[in-house]
Amino acid sequence: MNYLNYVIAAYAVFAIVLVWDFVATRLQIRRELRNARSRAARQAAQTTRSQTSELSR
Incomplete structure (x- = not known):
């Protein structure tokens, strides 16, 4: 029995x-950092x- 292909x-x-x-x-980290920077800028x-x-006034 040869399991080489399976392995x-x-x-x-x-x-x-x-x-x-x-x-x-x-x-995901890059996306969340971009969202956080955008939120901080807003x-x-x-x-x-x-x-x-x-x-x-």
């Missing part, structure tokens, strides 16, 4: 899943607008 396939699937898990995590702009409008 090679099992290691290949493991490697693919491991790489995908790494890549998907990196993509809040900063809103704060600036509210301070400017209060000074003009």
Whole structure:
């Protein structure tokens, strides 16, 4: 009985899943950081607008 093909396939699937898990995590981190920066920029702009409008009263 030759299990070589099964073992090679099992290691290949493991490697693919491991790489995908790494890549998907990196993509998610990048997306969340981009969202956080965007949110911070919107809040900063809103704060600036509210301070400017209060000074003009």
